[in-house]
Amino acid sequence: MLALLQAPAAAATQIGEPNRVAIGFFFLFIATTLGITYWAARRTRTTEHFYAAGRVIGPRQNGFALAGDYMSAASFLGIAGLVSTSGFDGLIYSTGWLVGWPVVLFLIAEPLRNLGRYTFADVVAARLAQTPVRLAAALGTLATVTFYLIAQMVGAGGLIKLMFGIRYEVAIVIVGVAMIAYVLFGGMIATTWVQIVKAVLLLGGAAILAVLVLAQFGFNPGALFAAAAQKFGDGVLAPGKLVSKPLDAISLGLALMFGTAGLPHILMRFYTVPDATAARKSVFWATGLIGFFYLLTFVIGFGAMVLVGSDVIKSVEPGGNMAAPLLAEHLGGTPFLGFIAAVAFATILAVVAGLTLSGAAALSHDLWVSVVRKGRASPEEQLKVARLATVLLGIVAVLLGLSFKGQNVAFMVGLAFAIAASANFPALVLSMFWRRCSTAGAVASMLTGTVTTLVLIYLSPTVQLDILKHGSAWFPLKNPALVTIPLSFAVGVLVSLAIPEPQGDKGYEYVERRMLLGATSE
C-alpha cells in the first residue's frame, strides 16, 4: 500500500520512458510473428490461402483468432481506463461489445460459410447481379474498414508514444511496415496465427493482472468493489453519467449489437474454417473468450481505481487509457509494465493486420476480379492484385494515421460499427433469408446504410459539438444506428418490391439449398 502514498505518483511512473523489458518483449513478438509470416509465406500459393488460410483452421483456433481480431487495444486499455475513472459505466460498453457475438452465431456464421468464398459480398451477390452488388458492398466494406483503421492507427500512435516514448510518426510507420509484412507475405495464414498469438498474450496478460489484483483482496471481488466504494463513494458501483439520454444508449447498443455481424474482418474469418459446423463452434469459443476478457478488464479497472487511484491515472493521461499499464507497474514493477506495454502493442498490430486484409479482399476480389475483370482473372493475377491492394491499403492506413494525428477519433469506432450495422448487416440478412430480395433492393439498402450513417454522424452532436465546437447539432443522437438500421431494412424491402429480380425468385432455390448444404452439394 506504500505506493499509494507516493503522491504525486505521476512522477513515480516509468511510463513514457524507453523500457528495456518492453523493448525486449516487443522484439520477441516481432521476431516470432515474422517467423510465422516466413512459414506462412511458403504456404501461401493461391487466393484460397491468401484470403482464407486454405480453409483448414480449426474451430478453437478460429475462436482465438476471432477474439484476437475483436479485442482491440481500445477495449483493453480503454475499458479498463473507463472503469478505473468512472466505475460501473465501463460495464455498459463491455456488455455492448459482447452481445453482438450471439447474433453473429444465430443469424450469420453458418449460412455465410456455406454461401461465400472470401468476402461478405459473395453472399449478397450469390443470386443477384454481380457488378452493382459488389460495388455497393465494397463501398460499405471500405467505409467500415477505413474508419476502424483511422481509430486504430491514431490510437496506436498515441499509445505507443505514451508507453515507449518514441515519436508518434515513428510509431505509425513501425505499425504500418510490420502489418504490411504480415499480410503481404503471409496472407490469412500469417494474419490468423498473429491473431492467435496476440489473443493468448492479451488474455494471459489480463488474467495475471486480474489475479494479482484479486490476491490483494482475498480473491473476493466484492471486497475489491467495497474498497472502491469506500474510497470513491458508492457512485462508482452504480450507473453514472455515461447514460444520460436513454435514446443515445439504445442507439449505440443497436450499433454494437448488429454491427459486429457486419464487420468485414470478422465475417472473413468464417471462410478460414472447413465447414459450417466449425464456423458455429468457433463463435462459441470467441464468445467465451471475449466475455471472459471483459470480466477481467472490469476487475483490472477497479483494481487500478483502488490501488493506483483515479486522479493519478488521469494525471498521466486524461482519458484514463494508462490505467492497466499503471496497475501493472504498481503490482509487478517495471518488468511487468514492459510486458503489458508490449502486449498492448501486439494487440494493435494484429487488429490493423486483420482490417487491412479484409479491405484488400474488397479491393481485389470484389472490385478488381468481379467488377473490372468480370471473374475472368487468372489465379496468378488474382494473387498479384490482392498483394498490390494490401500494399496500397497499408500505405493509406499509414497516411491516415499521420494526417489524423492529435484529432479526437474515438467516435470513429462507433461510426464503423454503425456503418457495419446499417450498410452490411441488413443486406446480408435480406439476401439470405428473404426470397424476394432483388439486386436493386440490396444495392439501395447498402447505399442508404452507408450514406445516411455518414451524413447523420456528421450532423450529430459528436461531430458538431465535440469536434467542430458548433453551438447546436441538427441531429440529436450521438450514434445514428437507431435510425439508419430500420431505414436500410425498409429501403431494401420497398425497393425489392418495386423493382423485383428479372428472372424471378428462381435464384433463391439455389441459395436456399447451398445455405443449408454448402458448396459440396453442387
Added chain:
Amino acid sequence: MTAPDPGLRALAATRWKVALTLTIIMVIVYFGFVSLIAFDKPLLALHITPGLTLGILFGVLVIVSTWLLTWIYVRWANRHYDAELHRLRK
C-alpha cells in the same frame, strides 16, 4: 439445380425459428439491461451484499447469458441439426 426437398425446407425453417428465438432473447436481455440503466438508476445502485450492487450483478449476468445462449444453440445444432442434415443428405 433442383429445389430443396420438403424435409430440408422443414429443417431450415426449424433452424430459423430456433435462431430467431435466441436472437430475440438476447435483444431482450441486453436492452432490458440498457433500459434499466437509462430509466431506473436507483434500482441498480442497490447493494445485495457489501460491494456488490444489483447493477454489477446484472452486468455480469448479461455476459453469462451470452455464454449460455451460444452454448444452447451450439448444443442443439451439433446434436439435432447436424444429425438431421446428415440424414437428409443421404
